[in-house]
Amino acid sequence: MREEHILHKKKFQACLNIHSHNLTVIISPLSNSTRNLFTSLGLQTKLEKIDLLQFPADLIRNFSIIAHVDHGKSTLADRLLEITGTISSNIKNEQVLDKLQVERERGITVKAQTASLFYEYKGQTYLLNLVDTPGHVDFNYEVSRSLRACEGVILLVDANQGVQAQTVANFFLAFEADLTILPVLNKIDLPGADVETVQKQMKNVFDIEPHEILQVSTKHGTGVEEVLKAVIDRIPPPTTDIKKPFKGLVFDSTYEKFKGAVTNVSVKDGVVKKGDKIVSAHTKKSYEVQDVGILYPEQTSTGCLYGGQVGYMMANIKSMTDVWIGDTLYHEKSPVEALPGFKPAKPMVFAGIYPMDQSEYQSLKMALEKLTMNDPSVSVSNDNSEALGVGFRLGFLGLLHMDVFNQRLEQEYDASVIPTAPNVSYKVKLKGDKNIKFYGAEEIIILNPCKLPDPSIIEAQYEPMVYSTIIVPVDYIGDINPLCMERRGEILDQSYIDDTRIMFKVIFPLNEILIDFYDELKSVSSGYASFDYEDHGYQESDLVKIIYLLNGKELDELTMISHITKARQKGREIVEKLCKSIPRQLFKVSVQACVGGKVLAREDIQPYRKDVTAKCYGGDISRKNKLLKRQAEGKKKMRMIGKISVPKDVFIKVLI
């Protein structure tokens, strides 16, 4: 049975399709009240086909939400989606735009997400395009790209925690991009919220006046509607001319099974329609637009996008090499000057990834191609190892980024891989001896520690440095100095951001802060410190290669480069942890750390005989088979070093 009822009112049209058990409401974007009515009833809503021509530039606002980790960006996005009737406010929405399994499991945003909202204000309906961005330093590249599709940002600061290191980093990203900054204090519901102090910090660090700052509780929705109004009042509309030829900036892309590449496009000028023939300024390849629309928050086809608008586009792009984030798209018959592309992401951490079984090399290659389409900040090059075979060396923006990428590889592409220890990239200057033809270059970059040349042919070695910001309460000043010294850091500056907090500027070797520095910083400051860093070039250093041996066989995935003063301590620590992580075998295993043939540390793993079926003699055969099956599954997670079986993720266990 189906019944249709169409409501006509001055400014909106709603069409209810009543099926026997479910109700779909087709709504017009033009009225908040209609959308809110239906979404608050918990009904499924679908946007009626809209004519985006009704939204000229002055009715459009494009903005990002930026903040330190966990200051409430995704929660604010949820409330904005609810207030505008984009999603139902009847159910408990939690971080709706965090769509990836890894984001849901970890409770963090790793991928920027765009959503279009319609909001009625002062008698006009506005089209608002928001980008929810990640807060962690490892995903800053997502933030900087998103900003290119915006004219303004909401800078969210937790009223309880105050200005943190990533607040500073993200503020300056927006400031340097010349965007309008709308400052908002969040979590004012918390008993520890100290609005006055945080206002003072924002005045001291960003020169933002207290009266400019809005106050909200995104959890309870308090003050959130004022944020929407301020977005319209304070953030300027995009500058565009829809009569000019189409010029679109590709600011993000995702790979979808069955659809191929879906690009997120910010239309700078002109209009793009389904069926148009478009060209990529980067590859000069042309495509036919198969679908184009807005993200509401799911893909909602509109058939076209006009200047100033932001949305998605599908054009049958199948290969990763054909999508270039930062690319300019134009109509085949009206070429335009390409927009400046994005500064390429600079990987900070490198690690090898090898197929568990060499026969899986091709499928791993394809999985990497697809996943890097979703995450273009990962660099991929071929790699090989005597022990692990052929594989890939990947570059990441940080350890969390690496961890998340590997998890996505397993979860989304079912890839079973052996990852190697993460390392930074070193630079080596070879001796100027014409007879030495090593790599045929004077200066080489070492991405794989196994490939560090013999010291006899090295003239100088350099390690990457970072320029960092640490913010801590003054009570912990005394703990910061020794921590920085221990990590070979050089404190350049320290300044008060208010009466209670101090900001340090420190230069560190990247290798020293890569693994557990942040944990230690948090621990010495009772969780109050925050930390952010950026690339600071290379500096000459005294480095050695540490290799680890199991009964004399090299454990390739753990080879590392260390500062000479840290080698012995590092070697001892890792040997100790290896002994704890490698299961006992049927024979004794000696674990050694060596530098240039000299043993730095050695320990033995004593033999242990484990017959899992020992207790099953005479018992139920099915139980015995179950145990053997479980043991076989366990073996899949192992790899063999000689006769020793080692967990494939051994480096994670010993390093992190």
Ligand SMILES: Nc1nc2c(ncn2[C@@H]2O[C@H](COP(=O)(O)OP(=O)(O)OP(=O)(O)O)[C@@H](O)[C@H]2O)c(=O)[nH]1
């Ligand atoms: N009490 C209170 N908690 C809040 C408020 N806003 C957010 N939270 C909580 O703070 C935590 C982090 O919120 P998110 O919205 O995930 O923060 P985020 O900035 O998007 O986090 P990342 O994307 O990982 O950087 C969650 O547990 C929220 O429930 C608020 O106004 N009051």
